[in-house]
Amino acid sequence: MLRLILAEAEIERVPESIAGHPAVVKNAKKRGKRPGSVLLDANLHHSAMRNLTHWERRGRPDLVHAFLLLALDSIANQRGELEVLVHTRNDEVIRVSPETRLPKGYNRFCGLMESLFQNRAVPDRESPLLEIEEMGLPELLKNYESAGITVLRPEREIRNLNEYMRDTGLREHTFVIGGFAVGDFQTDFSHICHTEISISDLLLKVWTVTSEVIVNYEIISDLH
Numbered sequence: 001m002l003r004l005i006l007a008e009a010e011i012e013r014v015p016e017s018i019a020g021h022p023a024v025v026k027n028a029k030k031r032g033k034r035p036g037s038v039l040l041d042a043n044l045h046h047s048a049m050r051n052l053t054h055w056e057r058r059g060r061p062d063l064v065h066a067f068l069l070l071a072l073d074s075i076a077n078q079r080g081e082l083e084v085l086v087h088t089r090n091d092e093v094i095r096v097s098p099e100t101r102l103p104k105g106y107n108r109f110c111g112l113m114e115s116l117f118q119n120r121a122v123p124d125r126e127s128p129l130l131e132i133e134e135m136g137l138p139e140l141l142k143n144y145e146s147a148g149i150t151v152l153r154p155e156r157e158i159r160n161l162n163e164y165m166r167d168t169g170l171r172e173h174t175f176v177i178g179g180f181a182v183g184d185f186q187t188d189f190s191h192i193c194h195t196e197i198s199i200s201d202l203l204l205k206v207w208t209v210t211s212e213v214i215v216n217y218e219i220i221s222d223l224h
């Protein structure tokens with residue numbers, strides 16, 4: 001069993017403080033939405049975002065989209081061996097059912113996530129494919145301490161993922177990948193039982209790291 005947690009993912013609705021900015025209002029109007037109900041997107045709201053703290057890393061729903069597309073379509077997921085979670089910068093956790101068929105197009109994905117933030121579950125609460133709840137990263141990770149938590153970080157000891165997973169001797173693995181393109185984790189991991197490793201001396205993109213973990217897991221678990 002492989003669990004992937006995209007952590008501190010830069011996905012959120014437009015904060016109230018910039019909901020009246022012309023760049024935000026114009027874009028929301030074009031989509032027939034309230035400014036405060038749309039996803040913050042660095043591509044669209046760049047000029048408005050300069051007034052936000054940590055503005056240079058925020059507004060990246062595209063990273064979540066790429067992560068989920070890759071994970072949900074993987075062999076590991078199709079074999080029932082993958083669990084996918086997204087923890088957001090505002091301490092929400094999105095649980096994603098393995099059966100979710102995610103929109104391939106980015107605009108439709110944003111519409112789906114906006115509906116999730118609004119209704120807390122999609123398509124409905126009775127049989128949700130996506131659900132969101134308030135939860136910090138340490139609280140989430142405490143559930144998986146016995147399942148070998150690995151935080152992937154640049155500039156740590158470089159490990160070959162295949163050997164690393166085999167060496168743990170575990171059947172269950174939990175990998176934490178940063179859901180941001182700039183900066184470092186804000187979380188203090190010191191009270192969480194975990195290991196930090198790098199998989200290369202290169203700074204890699206979220207989707208590259210995600211695919212490396214999934215494929216190595218599929219190989220050691222003989223899932224092909």
Ligand SMILES: C[S@@+](CC[C@H](N)C(=O)[O-])C[C@H]1O[C@@H](n2cnc3c(N)ncnc32)[C@H](O)[C@@H]1O
Nearest residue numbers: 152153154177178181183198199200202203204
């Ligand atoms: C684009 S990086 C974020 C960049 C950021 N400067 C940092 O230091 O993490 C996104 C995530 O990919 C993972 N990552 C990127 N390069 C990595 C590497 N060489 N080894 C392990 N994980 C890596 C980490 O989980 C990181 O948080």
